[in-house]
Amino acid sequence: MEFSRYNKKFDYSFTFGSYPTIELIKNRPTSVIKIITHSKLSGSNGFEIIHRLAGENKIKLNQNDRLIQKISIKDNCFVAGVFKKYTMSLDGQSNHIVLVNPKDSGNLGTIARSMLAFNFSDLAIITPAVDIFKPETIRASMGAIFSLNIQLFESFKKYKEFFPERNLYAFQTTGSENLSKIEFAKPASLVFGNESSGLEELEKGFKTRVKIPQSDKVDSLNLAVSVGIALNNVYSKGL
Amino acid sequence: MEFSRYNKKFDYSFTFGSYPTIELIKNRPTSVIKIITHSKLSGSNGFEIIHRLAGENKIKLNQNDRLIQKISIKDNCFVAGVFKKYTMSLDGQSNHIVLVNPKDSGNLGTIARSMLAFNFSDLAIITPAVDIFKPETIRASMGAIFSLNIQLFESFKKYKEFFPERNLYAFQTTGSENLSKIEFAKPASLVFGNESSGLEELEKGFKTRVKIPQSDKVDSLNLAVSVGIALNNVYSKGL
Incomplete structure (x- = not known):
């Protein structure tokens, strides 16, 4: 061949x-x-x-x-x-990262690497989204992609139907609660919008809308940086 | 023209x-x-x-x-x-990010964006390093590059000679102190190695060797993610 x-x-x-x-x-x-x-x-x-x-x-x-x-x-x-290529299923008891329509292979790979560093093994991706098996994604992940469970869902609604008993945390620049103050409850789903649009359309059903406090000098942080900060926070709280 | x-x-x-x-x-x-x-x-x-x-x-x-x-x-x-292209000088009273030989334009731009988000305005770069004015760097920074003071130094030694009165924090996976426990003293310099090698050669003169606690499943975090986590930590402590 x-x-x-x-x-x-x-x-x-x-x-x-x-x-x-x-x-x-x-x-x-x-x-x-x-x-x-x-x-x-x-x-x-x-x-x-x-x-x-x-x-x-x-x-x-x-x-x-x-x-x-x-x-x-x-x-x-x-x-x-x-x-x-192979398919995987998420563990319903574990904490999840949920990425809504991620577009950038570098960001997705970097997020996979951060997840492994902070003991998250389950990643839900809402499509349309960048190809998880694209060589650039794999490269940015340093191979971390192969240690994760990654499952694709055609909408956030489908994800919620599949996993109805989750504590859903929406990460938004307009969030009402500061990341550092939050006591996360298991099983937690940390939900992030994509590189250019937030989660405004999905605002129903979230337990908490979380913000990473920052200056007003930028619109937002890079997606992989936001996820990294959230993961680090959760890890340091021992969730 | x-x-x-x-x-x-x-x-x-x-x-x-x-x-x-x-x-x-x-x-x-x-x-x-x-x-x-x-x-x-x-x-x-x-x-x-x-x-x-x-x-x-x-x-x-x-x-x-x-x-x-x-x-x-x-x-x-x-x-x-x-x-x-223009040259800039760092403010000796401000906190600094110091990047030793950064190689990736996407990481450098993303770091600039995070600095602006967390109120750091001074960036020292030890050369050889990626071009700060490369269009890919500017693009990844979303233009944040233009709000920062960025100064190049030909070695870390030169940086220390230029700014002798700094509190130097080395970020290393082998660091001895946990990021969350550290009380940073002003003016602080947070020093990071590059994408493939750490700060082993520079180990003299650091006040503290800081680690971001993480699992042993990866070698290290992505550089821009590490810097983002450090900046977020410092910002939340109100340095």
């Missing part, structure tokens, strides 16, 4: 570079189709680990410099993983 | 889109060379504001669809600002 540069319509996707490829094999070994290596990978730290993990999981390694160059999104990429 | 697509060597740079262009005119009017508009800008909100601000500051507006398309880094860009 020959592979092409990534397209959203594919039923497979790629990891580029040692770090995300190692996370892929560790966390989703049964989804790996193959690992493609470049002749320059040999001798590096990544080479040893990838060879060992691939052996343990009976995954094929193919050296193919030309193919890596053809499909890679970054320069000097010496290893790529090819994996079949 | 005809303009080309941005190159680091130029003594001028560009803003693309209404939001950063408005911030440019508002905050650095004397650095503006000209504003280039696209015929599709007329009728939009941005059009009104940009025309008014340009008029008040005696700045030339030129409609030139072809030129915008030629120099723009994004699709559907209907206004661009051209400005002369």
